[in-house]
Amino acid sequence: MTAATSPAAAPAGIDLARTALGIEFGSTRIKAVLIDASGTVLADGGFTWENELVDGVWTYSMDAVVAGLQAAYADLAHNFQTTYALPLTTLGAIGISGMMHGYIPLDADGELLTAFRTWRNTFTQESSRTLSQLFGLNIPQRWSISHLHHAITHGEEHVARIDHVTTLAGYVHYRLTGRHVLGVGEASGMFPIGPDGRSFDPTMIAAFDDAVEVPWKLVDILPEVALAGQEAGRLTPAGARLLDPTGTLRPGVPLCPPEGDAGTGMVATNSVRPRTGNVSAGTSAFAMIVLEQPLRSLVEQIDLVATPSGAPVAMAHSNNCTSDLNAWVEVFSQFADAIGAPIAKGPLFDILLGAAAQDDADPRDVLAYNFLSGEHLVGLGEGRPLVVRRPEGTLSLASLMRAHLFAAFASMAYGVKVLRQNADVPIDSMFAHGGIFKTPEIPQRVLAAAFDTPVSVGQAAAEGGAWGMALLAGYLLWADGDALDEYLAHRIFVDLEVTTITPMTEEVTTYASYLETFTAALPLEHTAAEVF
Numbered sequence: 464m465t466a467a468t469s470p471a472a473a474p475a476g477i478d479l480a481r482t483a484l485g486i487e488f489g490s491t492r493i494k495a496v497l498i499d500a501s502g503t504v505l506a507d508g509g510f511t512w513e514n515e516l517v518d519g520v521w522t523y524s525m526d527a528v529v530a531g532l533q534a535a536y537a538d539l540a541h542n543f544q545t546t547y548a549l550p551l552t553t554l555g556a557i558g559i560s561g562m563m564h565g566y567i568p569l570d571a572d573g574e575l576l577t578a579f580r581t582w583r584n585t586f587t588q589e590s591s592r593t594l595s596q597l598f599g600l601n602i603p604q605r606w607s608i609s610h611l612h613h614a615i616t617h618g619e620e621h622v623a624r625i626d627h628v629t630t631l632a633g634y635v636h637y638r639l640t641g642r643h644v645l646g647v648g649e650a651s652g653m654f655p656i657g658p659d660g661r662s663f664d665p666t667m668i669a670a671f672d673d674a675v676e677v678p679w680k681l682v683d684i685l686p687e688v689a690l691a692g693q694e695a696g697r698l699t700p701a702g703a704r705l706l707d708p709t710g711t712l713r714p715g716v717p718l719c720p721p722e723g724d725a726g727t728g729m730v731a732t733n734s735v736r737p738r739t740g741n742v743s744a745g746t747s748a749f750a751m752i753v754l755e756q757p758l759r760s761l762v763e764q765i766d767l768v769a770t771p772s773g774a775p776v777a778m779a780h781s782n783n784c785t786s787d788l789n790a791w792v793e794v795f796s797q798f799a800d801a802i803g804a805p806i807a808k809g810p811l812f813d814i815l816l817g818a819a820a821q822d823d824a825d826p827r828d829v830l831a832y833n834f835l836s837g838e839h840l841v842g843l844g845e846g847r848p849l850v851v852r853r854p855e856g857t858l859s860l861a862s863l864m865r866a867h868l869f870a871a872f873a874s875m876a877y878g879v880k881v882l883r884q885n886a887d888v889p890i891d892s893m894f895a896h897g898g899i900f901k902t903p904e905i906p907q908r909v910l911a912a913a914f915d916t917p918v919s920v921g922q923a924a925a926e927g928g929a930w931g932m933a934l935l936a937g938y939l940l941w942a943d944g945d946a947l948d949e950y951l952a953h954r955i956f957v958d959l960e961v962t963t964i965t966p967m968t969e970e971v972t973t974y975a976s977y978l979e980t981f982t983a984a985l986p987l988e989h990t991a992a993e994v995f
Contacts (some may be wrong), residue, residue: 481500482555488528488562497930500941502759514581551707555748559718564653571624590613601762606846639718642696645722648725658769661688725743728927728928729751731934735772735948738890770947779872792808818864824861828862840878875977891913893917
C-alpha cells in the first residue's frame with residue numbers, strides 16, 4: 464500500500480472525479496478523509512464532539528450532527544485547497560459511516576420523532592432478552608430493534624407515527640440522498656440478516672410482527688439493504704448544500720451504502736476474509752472475527768453481524784474502552800500545567816503508557832474499572848469508574864497506568880473468551896486500529912496477551928474508520944469486478960507496513976490472571992451503581 468497520512472505524498476494533477484470521500488461519525492470525533500485510487504490520503508478534516516446524557520438518555524442532537532458534518536467537511540476542503548490550490552467542486556464517490564446501532568425513528572416527513580438514542584444506552588435489557596428468546600439469536604441491548612421493541616412495550620407515543628427507523632449513518636445518508644438505505648454490515652446491527660447474507664431475515668420479521676401490536680409492518684419501516692460496491696443514491700441539490708453550505712460542491716456525486724464503524728474497521732484493517740479478525744478501540748471497543756460458516760446459536764455476549772459484503776461475523780462489543788483512560792491522562796496533563804511544565808497529549812500518552820510496561824508487580828494489586836456506562840458483556844446495567852487496590856499492594860505510576868490499560872480491553876477480552884468456549888473460531892490474523900495504537904507496541908502487546916493471539920498494527924491504524932469508509936466509497940469506483948477482499952488485497956494493502964506482536968506465554972498467563980480477578984470483583988461495580 465502507498466497510503467500516507469501526509470497530503471504532500473499525493474501526485475500532481477489530481478482528478479477530482481477519481482477521488483473518494485469517507486466521513487465517519489465517531490463517539491468523540493467526526494472525521495473526513497479524501498483518498499485517491501491507491502488509498503493515499505489526499506486530505507483530511509475533523510470535528511470534536513461529545514455525547515450528552517439528557518433525561519437519562521445518551522444522545523447527540525441533530526443540530527450537532529449537521530454542524531459536525533459541515534465542520535469536518537469544511538476542514539477537509541480547506542486543507543485540500545491549501546495544499547493543492549484546487550477547490551472541491553466534485554468528488555468521485557462519498558461514503559458515510561457512524562457509530563453502529565442506536566435508534567432514530569422518523570415520521571413521514573423525515574422528521575425525528577424522539578431524541579437519537581445511541582449505542583451507549585443500556586435500558587433495553589428486557590427487550591433484548593425477549594427478542595433473543597423470540598429469534599433464538601443474541602439481540603444486544605444497543606441494536607435498533609431492541610430500542611424499537613422497548614418503545615413499543617413501554618407505550619411511547621411516537622410509535623404509531625413511525626414511517627422509517629434508521630441509524631446515525633443511515634440518517635445522514637438520507638439527508639444527503641433522500642434514500643433510506645443501509646449497507647449490510649450496518650443493517651446487521653439493526654435487525655438480524657437472513658441466511659442469504661444480503662437482506663433482513665424474513666422469518667424473524669414475521670415473528671416480530673406477530674409479537675407486537677402496531678399500526679405498521681416492520682418490513683415497511685426498515686431501510687433497504689445494500690452490499691458494498693452498489694450505488695446507494697446520489698448527492699441531491701439539498702444534500703450538496705447541507706454538506707457544503709458554500710455551494711462549491713456540486714450535486715450528483717454517487718454514494719456507496721452507509722456503513723457502521725464495525726464495517727469500516729474491518730475494511731481499514733483488511734479483515735473481511737474468513738478466519739481474519741480486527742479490533743477497533745476507541746470510546747467503545749469491539750473485536751470482529753469473520754466466520755467460515757454462520758453461527759446460528761444464542762451466545763449472550765456475542766453479536767452475529769456481517770461484513771460490508773455480507774459474510775458472517777462474530778462480534779464482541781464493549782461499551783467502554785478508552786474514555787476513563789483518557790480522563791486520567793487529562794488529570795496528569797492538568798498536573799503538568801499546574802507545575803509549569805505543559806506537555807502535548809501525544810507525548811504524554813506515550814510516557815504514561817510506557818510506564819505501564821515497566822512494572823513487574825502483581826497486576827492484581829491495582830484494579831481499575833473503566834465503566835462510564837453499563838456493560839452488557841459483563842452484566843452491568845450501569846457503570847461507575849473505579850480504582851481499588853490491595854492494602855499490601857504496590858501503588859505506583861506504573862501499576863496505576865497498567866491497571867487502566869488492562870481495563871481498556873478487559874470486557875472485550877472476556878467476550879472473546881466466551882466465544883471460544885462456545886464455538887470453534889479459528890483466527891489466522893488479527894489487526895488492530897484506533898487512536899490508542901499511536902503509542903507503539905505497548906497497547907498492542909497488552910491486546911495480544913488478552914486474546915492469546917498475534918496482533919498486527921498497520922501504518923494506517925490511527926486513520927481508522929473514516930479511511931475505511933473512503934475505501935468503501937472507492938470500491939464503488941475502482942472495483943473492476945473484484946470482490947471486496949480482492950480489491951483490498953490487490954489495490955490497497957499490497958505494500959502495507961505491518962508490525963505484528965506475538966504474546967509471550969508469561970504475558971498471556973499474567974493477563975488471564977488479571978481478567979479472572981477483574982470478573983470476580985464485579986460485585987464492586989454493582990454495589991457502586993446502587994449507592995453512588
